[in-house]
Amino acid sequence: SQQGEEDPQALSIQEGENATMNCSYKTSINNLQWYRQNSGRGLVHLILIRSNEREKHSGRLRVTLDTSKKSSSLLITASRAADTASYFCATEAQGGSEKLVFGKGTKLTVNP
């Protein structure tokens, strides 16, 4: 079963605009990760935020985590056409299992 739920399912913006994607999850976690997937390809790890962190930055990416609301957001600033892809959040639950549980993803289209 999929724990994470991304919102929105699809997002279309113009180049240069910011894109915000949200993720909600159900159980207590060790960490939450964001991945990117270009059509028909494998997933690329973008950023990991641990349960005791609230915000993290990496280049044009900013991730926030609110464990009280069991939610996270991914902000891509100054988007580019090359950012067009599907973005997934994945959670590693507390309690031993090392598997990642993925959401259904947000399909981002950045129009030139």
Place this chain on the structure above:
Amino acid sequence: DTGVSQNPRHKITKRGQNVTFRCDPISEHNRLYWYRQTLGQGPEFLTYFQNEAQLEKSRLLSDRFSAERPKGSFSTLEIQRTEQGDSAMYLCASSSGRGAAFFGQGTRLTVV
């Protein structure tokens, strides 16, 4: 190329045939994961290994599915008596511990 390698990239098979996929992880990674992804969905966990030990299996992994990692290096995923519902992208990932997973490009299986 020192990334995760999966072979074959594409496989078309007739219903009822057996298929085997191979995954070569990043050499220093001791953890290896298999996921399955269908169109429009996020990856779903199938199983994972720490070295040669298979530590967790999803209920999705019916008795027609078997995975091995004989020497703690490469892994194989075999599907026996394939069904049309097995058509999906099969993704392999590896990691050196809890945290970011590095994915291969996947094997796309089509059962006709």
